[in-house]
Amino acid sequence: MSENTGGAGEARSADATDPVATAGAPPAQPAPAAQPAPAGGRPTGAAGPPPWVPAGAVAGNPWQVQQRPAPPSWSTLVRPAEAAPIRTATLVAVLASGLAAALLLADGMGPGLLVAVVPAVVAAYIAARTARRSARPWSLAWVIGCLALLVIPALRDSAWPATLAILSAVLLGALALHGSRTWPGVLLSPLGFVNSAVSGVGWLLTGLRSRSGVSKDRWLPVAKASGVAVVLLVLFGALFASADAAFADLLGDLMPDASFEDGPVRVVLFALGAILALAAARTAAAPLRWDRIKVAPGKPRSRVEWALPLIVMNLLFAGFNAVQLAVLFGGYDKVLRSTGLTYAEYARQGFWQLLWATLLTLAVIALALRWAPRSGPGDRRLVRVVLGLLCALTLVVVAAALRRMDLYVDAYGLTRLRVSVAAMELWLGLVIVLIMAAGLFGGRWLARAVAASVGAAVLAFGLLSPDGMVAERNVTRFEADAKIDLAYFQSLSADAVPALDRLPEPRRSCALRGINEEMARAGDVPWYAMSLGEYRARQLLRERPVTASYEVCSRMGAFGTRVEY
Numbered sequence: 001m002s003e004n005t006g007g008a009g010e011a012r013s014a015d016a017t018d019p020v021a022t023a024g025a026p027p028a029q030p031a032p033a034a035q036p037a038p039a040g041g042r043p044t045g046a047a048g049p050p051p052w053v054p055a056g057a058v059a060g061n062p063w064q065v066q067q068r069p070a071p072p073s074w075s076t077l078v079r080p081a082e083a084a085p086i087r088t089a090t091l092v093a094v095l096a097s098g099l100a101a102a103l104l105l106a107d108g109m110g111p112g113l114l115v116a117v118v119p120a121v122v123a124a125y126i127a128a129r130t131a132r133r134s135a136r137p138w139s140l141a142w143v144i145g146c147l148a149l150l151v152i153p154a155l156r157d158s159a160w161p162a163t164l165a166i167l168s169a170v171l172l173g174a175l176a177l178h179g180s181r182t183w184p185g186v187l188l189s190p191l192g193f194v195n196s197a198v199s200g201v202g203w204l205l206t207g208l209r210s211r212s213g214v215s216k217d218r219w220l221p222v223a224k225a226s227g228v229a230v231v232l233l234v235l236f237g238a239l240f241a242s243a244d245a246a247f248a249d250l251l252g253d254l255m256p257d258a259s260f261e262d263g264p265v266r267v268v269l270f271a272l273g274a275i276l277a278l279a280a281a282r283t284a285a286a287p288l289r290w291d292r293i294k295v296a297p298g299k300p301r302s303r304v305e306w307a308l309p310l311i312v313m314n315l316l317f318a319g320f321n322a323v324q325l326a327v328l329f330g331g332y333d334k335v336l337r338s339t340g341l342t343y344a345e346y347a348r349q350g351f352w353q354l355l356w357a358t359l360l361t362l363a364v365i366a367l368a369l370r371w372a373p374r375s376g377p378g379d380r381r382l383v384r385v386v387l388g389l390l391c392a393l394t395l396v397v398v399a400a401a402l403r404r405m406d407l408y409v410d411a412y413g414l415t416r417l418r419v420s421v422a423a424m425e426l427w428l429g430l431v432i433v434l435i436m437a438a439g440l441f442g443g444r445w446l447a448r449a450v451a452a453s454v455g456a457a458v459l460a461f462g463l464l465s466p467d468g469m470v471a472e473r474n475v476t477r478f479e480a481d482a483k484i485d486l487a488y489f490q491s492l493s494a495d496a497v498p499a500l501d502r503l504p505e506p507r508r509s510c511a512l513r514g515i516n517e518e519m520a521r522a523g524d525v526p527w528y529a530m531s532l533g534e535y536r537a538r539q540l541l542r543e544r545p546v547t548a549s550y551e552v553c554s555r556m557g558a559f560g561t562r563v564e565y
């Protein structure tokens with residue numbers, strides 16, 4: 001189908017020289033003569049619209065004001081396409097995800113979380129194939145990263161890296177389903193799950209209603225086969241369990257222990273698991289188009305107005321970095337004598353300020369890019385030079401902050417907070433490197449690269465086991481100078497047990513006392529709720545139990561209060 005594109009052909013004049021235009025046309029009437037204009041008005045009979053019609057009126061009808069269509073709102077821009085009908089395989093996968101969540105997540109996070117998510121991934125894949133959406137390399141990378149992050153709760157007992165991993169997995173999963181590339185798409189894609197959870201319910205009900213008239217010949221054989229399979233599984237499983245105690249023990253460990261008391265919790269988990277799987281499938285079938293949101297660039301500033309504050313900032317950073325380099329190369333004693341600070345106080349004093357300086361520098365770079373001059377190649381070179389120098393100087397600030405943290409840890413030991421902020425500082429340094437690369441090679445990929453760096457940083461953080469790092473560093477410090485804080489270990493997770501197990505008695509038992517009591521209160525934990533870190537800790541404590549008494553550990557300071565900073 002062709003469209004009318006307009007042009008010179010539509011503006012042809014139908015005069016006497018054109019036989020097609022004049023054939024059969026009535027004789028032309030002479031135009032009325034223009035009459036003298038009244039006072040302050042237009043001549044009567046003159047061509048053109050009256051004076052009260054504004055400029056821009058439609059040429060074909062001079063008495064009608066042209067109405068320009070209003071630009072669509074952002075909600076109209078991102079509105080998804082109509083989703084294809086939900087398939088039976090998608091319904092089965094959604095049901096399986098809800099059942100897995102109800103059976104495996106009531107006792108806690110662990111391998112069961114990954115098991116419950118896999119059917120949701122299958123449901124999303126089937127819905128995407130039904131909608132004829134093909135997987136791109138970035139989408140496959142997001143899916144692999146999402147599943148890798150969900151392995152962290154199965155490996156680590158500590159809640160904080162597991163929580164970060166789950167949140168990051170939601171981000172990568174949203175990017176995989178929406179296919180976002182721009183900054184609005186990367187930042188807003190997780191919100192698409194909310195819309196899909198609401199619209200997905202209607203999508204599901206429509207699909208169920210469309211199947212209400214399906215012949216029994218299609219679903220009855222499947223229902224019969226499923227019922228027979230369940231009966232055979234229960235019957236022979238019970239016989240084998242009663243015939244062999246080892247098989248019965250294995251079967252009891254594998255099967256979820258569902259009781260009437262936790263029934264409401266499992267119902268809620270089933271609903272959440274099914275709704276989240278349905279939201280993923282609905283998003284895969286018809287995602288919101290976040291990339292259609294365009295952020296208008298800021299008003300460009302003149303070179304002097306834009307560059308002068310940044311040049312002053314670069315000079316300040318250069319002076320600070322020069323002092324840092326002088327201090328690093330043997331100037332500590334002079335600095336300490338002039339400031340009156342101890343070695344540890346000097347290290348602690350500067351790290352937090354340098355962390356905030358790094359964060360604020362990223363904000364300055366973002367605003368500078370928005371208001372940068374862009375009238376020609378000269379402006380682009382100026383922006384690259386000024387901001388590139390600022391990024392390079394900021395990397396030196398990052399290195400100085402990490403050096404301060406290293407000195408701080410040498411003096412006071414490693415804690416969860418200190419390892420977390422050090423990891424954040426490293427990630428900020430990586431973001432600055434990505435910004436510098438975007439300035440050299442173009443920034444169309446920058447939003448996705450920053451999102452990928454978030455996933456990679458959280459994955460590495462979880463795999464390295466922060467609680468294990470804290471315990472390992474403090475045990476090594478004890479072996480070097482016999483200094484150790486037993487009170488801090490009481491709040492660590494089971495991931496710290498292998499490192500703390502190296503301590504000599506009675507310090508070993510006192511360091512492990514809090515972790516041992518926490519696991520004893522938890523009782524027996526099923527396989528789907530137990531992380532690998534907790535499994536190893538239980539084995540070690542079973543082989544070498546805690547033996548020191550409460551009085552001994554109390555005298556050694558294992559139960560004192562401690563404020564982390």
